[in-house]
Amino acid sequence: MTVISARGLRKTYGANVAVDGIDLTVARGEVFALLGPNGAGKTTTVEILEGHRQRDGGEVKVLGEDPGTAGRAWRAKLGIVLQTATDAAELTVRETVRHFAKYYPSPRDPDEVIDVCGLAEKAGARVRSLSGGQRRRVDVALGIIGRPELLFLDEPTTGFDPEARRQFWSLIRRLANEGTTILLTTHYLDEAEALAGRLAVVARGRLIAEGTPQTIGGRSTVAATVTWRDSNGEHREETSDPVEFVAKLTARGDRTMSDLRVHSPSLEDIYLDLIGERV
Amino acid sequence: MTSTAVVDAPARTGSTRTPRLPSTLQVGLSRGMIELKQFFRQKDAVIFTFAFPAFLTFMLGTIYDEPAHGTDVTMSQIFAAGMIAYGILSTAFISMGVGISVDREDGTLKRLRGTPVTAGAYFIGKIILVAVAAIAETVLLLAVGVLLFDVELPTDPARWLTFAWLLPLSIVSCTLLGIAASSLARSAKSAPAVLNLPAIGLQFISGIFVHIAALPDAMVQVAAFFPVKWMGQGFRSVFLPDSMAAQEAAGAWEHGMTALVLGAWCVIGLVLCLVTFRWTERRTR
Secondary structure, three states, X not given: OEEEEEEEEEEEEOOEEEEEEEXXXXXXXXXXXXEOOOOOOHHHHHHHHHOOOOOOEEEEEEOOEOOOOOOHHHHOOEEEEOOOOOOOOOOEHHHHHHHHHOOOXXXXXXXXXXXXXXXXXXXXXXXXXXXXXXXXXXXXXXXXXXXXXXXXXXXXXXXXXXXXXXXXXXXXXXXXXOOOEEEEEEOOHHHHHHHOOEEEEEEOOEEEEEEOOOOHHHOOOOOXXXXXXXXXXXXXXXEOOHHHHHHHHHHOOOOOOEEEEEEOOOHHHHHHHHHHHHO | OOOOOOOOOOOOOOOOOOOOOOOHHHHHHHHHHHHHHHHHHOHHHHXXXXXXXXXXXXXXXXXXXXXXXXOXXXXXXXXXXXXXXXXXXXXXXXXXXXXXXXXXXXXXXXXXXXXXXXHHHHHHHHXXXXXXXXXXXXXXXHHHXXXXXXXXXXXXXXXXXXXXXXXXXXXXXXXXHHHHHHOOXXXXXXHHHHHHHHHHHHHHHOOOOOOHHHOOHHHHHHHOOOHHXXXXXXXXXXXXXXXXXXXXXXOOOOHHXXXXXXXXXXXXXXXXXXXXXXXXXXXXX
């Protein structure tokens, strides 16, 4: 079942075209990542899907409704984790989460959500006193308290230390396992690779590639590079079958050979190629 | 993040039970509690908000302590009674206008926009906050007037009846105008400046900071279009002897006119709110 479908999505600010005809389909239970450089149109796209912005053109359905006109019942099925918010500074974590639970028809248990988001020790602390990473976890807690069917995460781990990111990832995986559909924007490629089942790259308001982390941009069919060194110096060979190539190479029995490496393109290589081609 | 806790599963469409959304009133009352908590925990802001009108009453009342021309009522008492209008304007109009600008900038409104919360519930929360703050301010100003300047609290129930309609009309009209005015400010930083200019100007021409009998007629005629003049006049009618009515612009307390003007501003304020309220900052549209 389709949770998000967009056809020919457009948004302009004056002469500046922020989103220039994006098509997008996300199925129930998917974790879908939108990648792209700053200013590519990721956030604008997501904010149109969230109902925060009006589009200038195209067809959009989110959970079966047009986000531009959908009402309260529709919003109750969404969870939105904002990119920047500094509200509720004087409330404690527990007060904030409990209060937001009152907005929804069938919320999760606030104390459980606080626990799952790793905030149990900070439950009694004022939001003002939290670190940046803890503050983001409050945002996530408020995003999931209403038991959303669809969760929007806009650059959720910006400013996290590596450990906090891993913890955050495991939380997202758990939500995904329980059937929550997740749309994620990020500019961390490892994050997209770790979390997303499918992803798309946005540049200059257009979708320039779409696929799984393994196949996007032709990643699975792009040639691997084998490099080595021997008495004749350094060598570099591109091959579609690196296993076969290396077997033949080592069968020569050349004792001077060293530093043999097989390099498959990382998601980052593919991404930079994609961006480099178009920008 | 703990690994033992389990998050229960998300709701699915087509599930057999679809619980009802909480009502606007329910959510609004809950927001009122949260607004009050947030407000009263900002100690410096609370002290400044409450103390400033009281401080002005104290200063003006101490400087002008002689009886008003041809009466036995002191200028201090006149200021103390009229300053209640400033207290309400300051807590309702300015606090509300600045508060909404802050909510728009720090993400409060954007976050709420992404939830089932209605604009109505948000405003109920704000009105609860403002009502509590404005009543507390009024009590404080009355305490200053009674303790320092011998203002006598009326014993006539008719005067308390006047107070009973005057206070809510004043709070509601100032609150609605504050909401509307919040749209004028481009940012939370500029909001206090943008809102204070008209507010302070009105205090002067409406006979709150200066005795109304001392003002040029033209000024009072301009002020008569706005709520503050009528609020000040109304509160003087509650707390000063009836003989003081002669000092007013019309030589009378004009209760009917006061109710009419404040009522009209409530309607104008509501219309302006509905037309101008924005969930987000202008530049992000």
